[in-house]
Amino acid sequence: MELAGFDLVAAVRAAAATLSSRASTPEFAALPRGAVAAVVHSLRGLPAPDIFMEALRRAGVGDTSGTDICTLHDRQVGLWQDVTLAIIQLDYIPAAAGAAEDSEARLAIASAVLSMLGFLVARPELAGTARLLGRHLSVHAVTFAHRLVSPLMRRLLSGAEVGKGGSQGGARAARQHLRTLRWLLHHSPELHLVFWPLCAEWLLRTLSTNSIDCDLGATVLAVVAAAGSIPEAAASSLLALDIPEHELLYAALATVGPLSQDIWSRLEPFGLWDGAAWQGASAGGAG
Numbered sequence: 001m002e003l004a005g006f007d008l009v010a011a012v013r014a015a016a017a018t019l020s021s022r023a024s025t026p027e028f029a030a031l032p033r034g035a036v037a038a039v040v041h042s043l044r045g046l047p048a049p050d051i052f053m054e055a056l057r058r059a060g061v062g063d064t065s066g067t068d069i070c071t072l073h074d075r076q077v078g079l080w081q082d083v084t085l086a087i088i089q090l091d092y093i094p095a096a097a098g099a100a101e102d103s104e105a106r107l108a109i110a111s112a113v114l115s116m117l118g119f120l121v122a123r124p125e126l127a128g129t130a131r132l133l134g135r136h137l138s139v140h141a142v143t144f145a146h147r148l149v150s151p152l153m154r155r156l157l158s159g160a161e162v163g164k165g166g167s168q169g170g171a172r173a174a175r176q177h178l179r180t181l182r183w184l185l186h187h188s189p190e191l192h193l194v195f196w197p198l199c200a201e202w203l204l205r206t207l208s209t210n211s212i213d214c215d216l217g218a219t220v221l222a223v224v225a226a227a228g229s230i231p232e233a234a235a236s237s238l239l240a241l242d243i244p245e246h247e248l249l250y251a252a253l254a255t256v257g258p259l260s261q262d263i264w265s266r267l268e269p270f271g272l273w274d275g276a277a278w279q280g281a282s283a284g285g286a287g
Contacts, residue, residue: 008051008079009086015043016090019099040096044112048119049076077125084120084129088136097143107155110148111173118180127187134188141194150198153177157202160216161209175219178202182219185226186260192227199224200231207237214245218252225266238270246271 019040087093093113100106121130137144156177159170185191199220206213206220224230230238241249250272267273 008083011043012083012086012092013090015040016092016095019092019095040109040112044115077123080120080126081129084126084133087120088132091140093137093148094140094143097148103151106147107152110152111177113148114152114177114180117184118176121187122180122183130184130187134184134191137184138188138190138194141191145191145194145198149177149181149195153198153202154205157205157216160213171213171216175216178219178223182223182226185223186263196224196228199227200234203231203234204237207234214248214252215255217249218256221249221253221267221272222256222263225263229266230270235270238272 096109096113097106100109117133120126121133153174156170156174160174181195185195203220203224206217221230224234253267253272264273
């Protein structure tokens, strides 16, 4: 970011050029192991509010303490949209995935990419550019869904199993990335067909553990509902939950927050969502 002078679009452009050149240019191909993941990791917080404020300062905007919050918010949304368009136009995400040295680097890249996307899709006002991003990613479905997201989620869900060392950290990271995917699926129906089988796998994996992390289970359920119907194998497991687990899962789902009534109606047959409570629920929560 310092090298780009806190010009966020320029930072994406520089990173994309570096990643795209790695395979074809000897000096880039000879970069030390982990260098590619480090490039992608440096942009994971690119759209964060503190980076935005520094970008404003570098652009000569000056003191913003007297600027009303609505004006700052509008500027930030505009910047997020510019960054999203740069990611699409420069094929940044496919370039990042293709430049990974090995599977471990790809996992680090996947986590950094999803962290960045969390800023760019998880708001109703970003629906337009998020929809464009979803269409772009659907063209690169094998790369994005199967080479990046799927291996990362398998690793995180495996590490999040209750009783394992570091399970809380794994569950927290899994919830964060699943929320990003839920927003992306909400904005982009083109991705439903690609992600539904993966979401179904994650749900079955979560339900098959001896003890369900209810917060994580609720987040996975919300993603599956965003991608399509609840898979039949998971439906039987949900119906077989004992009363305490069912009540905990119901309570956890209530904190996730619905994105559309149609999505959440898919959970009503399992007693996990009360349609009558829809009017009192927050329809725009990221969960």
